Amino acid sequence: MSFFTKFKKKRAKENLSATAGKPPLSCKQVGKDLQSFLDGETTEVSSDDLKAHLEACKDCGLEADVYRKIKDALGRQAEPVDEDSLHRLRDFGRKLADSDEPN
Amino acid sequence: MTTDDSPDSQALFEKYVVPETEVMFRVAMSITRNKADAEDLVQDTMLRAYRSIDRFDGRYPRAWLLTILRNAAINRVRRKRPELMRDPDLTMQRVANTDPDTADVEAVVIDRTFDADVERALHSLSDNFIEVIEMVDLNGLSYQEAADAIGVPVGTVMSRLHRARAKIRKHLASSEVAKGRT
Numbered sequence: 001m002s003f004f005t006k007f008k009k010k011r012a013k014e015n016l017s018a019t020a021g022k023p024p025l026s027c028k029q030v031g032k033d034l035q036s037f038l039d040g041e042t043t044e045v046s047s048d049d050l051k052a053h054l055e056a057c058k059d060c061g062l063e064a065d066v067y068r069k070i071k072d073a074l075g076r077q078a079e080p081v082d083e084d085s086l087h088r089l090r091d092f093g094r095k096l097a098d099s100d101e102p103n
Numbered sequence: 104m105t106t107d108d109s110p111d112s113q114a115l116f117e118k119y120v121v122p123e124t125e126v127m128f129r130v131a132m133s134i135t136r137n138k139a140d141a142e143d144l145v146q147d148t149m150l151r152a153y154r155s156i157d158r159f160d161g162r163y164p165r166a167w168l169l170t171i172l173r174n175a176a177i178n179r180v181r182r183k184r185p186e187l188m189r190d191p192d193l194t195m196q197r198v199a200n201t202d203p204d205t206a207d208v209e210a211v212v213i214d215r216t217f218d219a220d221v222e223r224a225l226h227s228l229s230d231n232f233i234e235v236i237e238m239v240d241l242n243g244l245s246y247q248e249a250a251d252a253i254g255v256p257v258g259t260v261m262s263r264l265h266r267a268r269a270k271i272r273k274h275l276a277s278s279e280v281a282k283g284r285t
Binding site: 036041066069074076079081090092093097 | 113114116117120121124125127128129132138141142145146149150153217218221222225236239240241242243245246261264265268271272275
């Protein structure tokens with residue numbers, strides 16, 4: 001059996017085990033990358049593997065829920081932007097863009 | 104992207120700088136805690152960006168602008184007294200005074216209680232932790248953009264942010280235990 005065939009069989013077995021409730025990643029690996037994953041940032045392990053683990057592992061799934069809720073609650077702390085200020089600043093920017101002298 | 108042609112500079116400014124006005128203002132508000140100072144800071148940033156637009160390579164305009172904004176903020180702090188006044192009581196009052204929605208009062212109450220707990224936990228953190236939470240979770244910046252705005256490596260942003268949220272989580276867990284005991 002070639003190395004490539006062995007690799008494919010191993011990979012298929014891992015995927016199968018994930019769907020059978022035995023995630024291919026360890027909880028420690030998931031814990032390390034969980035917050036970056038929830039932030040949509042680059043993670044060391046693949047996001048598909050992370051998703052599979054979070055679906056299969058109850059503890060990590062709950063952990064992800066808690067961090068999602070915290071992140072959402074933090075997002076709601078943001079004050080609405082003052083529209084008058086924003087209007088003045090955009091106006092300032094456009095006038096600057098239309099001006100002739102860069103200094 | 105190097106040209107001395109003025110109209111091109113104007114077009115570049117319109118293309119790269121003006122669309123980032125809101126992000127710059129949000130970040131400036133986080134830094135100054137004051138609307139007038141935040142407006143001044145963004146105007147200062149725009150002027151600096153305008154003067155150096157010919158040297159900008161066109162990649163990552165937001166990161167470029169946030170770096171300019173940070174430097175402008177540092178200069179301003181050197182010129183006048185620091186404006187980093189945080190007033191958790193005011194924001195707590197804002198949460199407490201929010202009127203309930205009629206659709207699902209129970210869910211709103213639970214949400215509001217949770218949000219108030221999270222806010223309390225947030226303000227129990229040190230300024231370094233609050234800063235990254237504000238940049239990423241409140242202002243919606245990426246890790247790299249937050250790193251540019253604060254002036255630290257991206258790994259530092261990631262580490263502080265994750266630790267900050269873990270502390271909030273711990274704070275919430277302990278407050279839940281406390282509530283359960285009463």
